[in-house]
Amino acid sequence: MIKVEFLGPIAKEAIEMEAATLADVSTKLKEDSTLSEWLDKCAVALNDTMVNDLGTALKDGDRVSILPPVCGG
Amino acid sequence: MELYDGPLNVKEIFGRWLDEQAASNYGAYIPFVGTIRAEDDIEALSFDIYEPVLQKWFDEWQEKAKAVGAVVKMAHAIGDVPVHTSSYVSAVFSPKRRVALELIDAFVEDFKANAPIWKYDVKNGERIYAADRSTPMDGSGLLA
Numbered sequence: 001m002i003k004v005e006f007l008g009p010i011a012k013e014a015i016e017m018e019a020a021t022l023a024d025v026s027t028k029l030k031e032d033s034t035l036s037e038w039l040d041k042c043a044v045a046l047n048d049t050m051v052n053d054l055g056t057a058l059k060d061g062d063r064v065s066i067l068p069p070v071c072g073g
Numbered sequence: 074m075e076l077y078d079g080p081l082n083v084k085e086i087f088g089r090w091l092d093e094q095a096a097s098n099y100g101a102y103i104p105f106v107g108t109i110r111a112e113d114d115i116e117a118l119s120f121d122i123y124e125p126v127l128q129k130w131f132d133e134w135q136e137k138a139k140a141v142g143a144v145v146k147m148a149h150a151i152g153d154v155p156v157h158t159s160s161y162v163s164a165v166f167s168p169k170r171r172v173a174l175e176l177i178d179a180f181v182e183d184f185k186a187n188a189p190i191w192k193y194d195v196k197n198g199e200r201i202y203a204a205d206r207s208t209p210m211d212g213s214g215l216l217a
Binding site for chain 2: 008009022025026029030039040041043044045048049051052069070071072
């Protein structure tokens, strides 16, 4: 089981799911219509490190963070 | 890296950084101050920060600065920051000016693009995500 958390303005509680890779996370999140406006512009962190590969393997207890567009300063 | 609830005490921060480096033999100190402008009838801007990723982003910049003999600093506000006060300050110290001038440019621009901070307008006490001024981080769209 892994945990997916949604940061900043995405008003959504964290969810838990079974996923072997980030591609599995993508498949499951795309089923959620409340995320359809977000996924194409969000970056992804795995255990607080930014990731860029859908094939990234996941293990039990991993935490995936979804980071929407930013504007600091 | 320093994070504060509410507006920054700019003079205290810059003065302290200057004192800390007083004997470091840096020839250049370039501070940058971000101040909330009064526009679109906002009362304040408000900020959410994801600190673990921000810390890693900043640590990488410290390494880049170190490689050219420089030091980068930053402070940012969390929560509401009223107009005409500061939400963000940063600075570069380096032995000579050219490195510092180039580094403050690259550091502040990458900050705008990739620091995990979310901005909201505050109007009539309500927080409204500044979607049209926000930038997708590097690597966005991976899960789409």
